[in-house]
Amino acid sequence: MSARDSVLGKIRASMGSPASNDDRRKTVTDRLQAAPKGIIPGRAQLPEAEQIDLFCTMAEKFGATLARVSGYADVAAEVSGYLRAHNLPAAIRMGADQRLQEAGWETEKNLELRHGPSDGGDLAGVSHATGGIAETGTVAMMSGQDNPTTINFLPEHHVIVIKASDIRGDMESVWTMVREKQGKGEMPRALNLITGPSRSGDIEQTILLGAHGPRALHVIVVE
Missing domain, CATH: 3.40.50.10420 (NagB/RpiA/CoA transferase-like)
Structure with a gap:
């Protein structure tokens, strides 16, 4: 393992980030799909x-x-x-x-x-x-x-x-x-x-x- 991989691994571990790329992609996809909508003014509704x-x-x-x-x-x-x-x-x-x-x-x-x-x-x-x-x-x-x-x-x-x-x-x-x-x-x-x-x-x-x-x-x- 390179020094770079070691540093990034420690960062991911401290953030509780999933280890595999597939898990990370799923996390990003879920966040995009469940993104909260902004406030819409009354006259736009x-x-x-x-x-x-x-x-x-x-x-x-x-x-x-x-x-x-x-x-x-x-x-x-x-x-x-x-x-x-x-x-x-x-x-x-x-x-x-x-x-x-x-x-x-x-x-x-x-x-x-x-x-x-x-x-x-x-x-x-x-x-x-x-x-x-x-x-x-x-x-x-x-x-x-x-x-x-x-x-x-x-x-x-x-x-x-x-x-x-x-x-x-x-x-x-x-x-x-x-x-x-x-x-x-x-x-x-x-x-x-x-x-x-x-x-x-x-x-x-x-x-x-x-x-x-x-x-x-x-x-x-x-x-």
């Missing part, structure tokens, strides 16, 4: 319909604009309306998310669809959120080909589509949902939590929109 309403209220409070549509077939018309209202070109950047592919784009004949990651030359992009956090009006965005992270940050206008049933009361519940969707060992490379448009403030507390990302955020909630 509302009924589902009230959670959705709270999400919409908080998203607007932090500078996002918001629309609620009855189904995915109405998304394309809402996106086109947003572009016209902001005097933007009829062009939108999007990833390969299957839900966005079925968003009724065929009804918007004049709208140009640009696919794949943004190279910084797009004024507007659309993504589909993984989930939403009602207590803060935050959207959770998983990286990947379905919804490239570049669309989150490079276009000046970011349109985010979110399914109402994917809105949860608190951040902890969204992480649980992500783990359940992805499966063990299959987490995305990045997960961005976005609350309102990008903003920054100088020492005089003058707020500047678009400093580190889109200066406008439009959220479409699909009922």
Whole structure:
């Protein structure tokens, strides 16, 4: 036995740690599965319909604009309306998310669809959120080909589509949902939590929109 093994053995013995690796792995697994949950504020424990309403209220409070549509077939018309209202070109950047592919784009004949990651030359992009956090009006965005992270940050206008049933009361519940969707060992490379448009403030507390990302955020909630 090396000096290192001897020292570690004494440490394990003093802590009452199991001797075998299998026993130690089981101990760690049991602790992870039985980990206590943090305190969840009352406003994050509302009924589902009230959670959705709270999400919409908080998203607007932090500078996002918001629309609620009855189904995915109405998304394309809402996106086109947003572009016209902001005097933007009829062009939108999007990833390969299957839900966005079925968003009724065929009804918007004049709208140009640009696919794949943004190279910084797009004024507007659309993504589909993984989930939403009602207590803060935050959207959770998983990286990947379905919804490239570049669309989150490079276009000046970011349109985010979110399914109402994917809105949860608190951040902890969204992480649980992500783990359940992805499966063990299959987490995305990045997960961005976005609350309102990008903003920054100088020492005089003058707020500047678009400093580190889109200066406008439009959220479409699909009922």
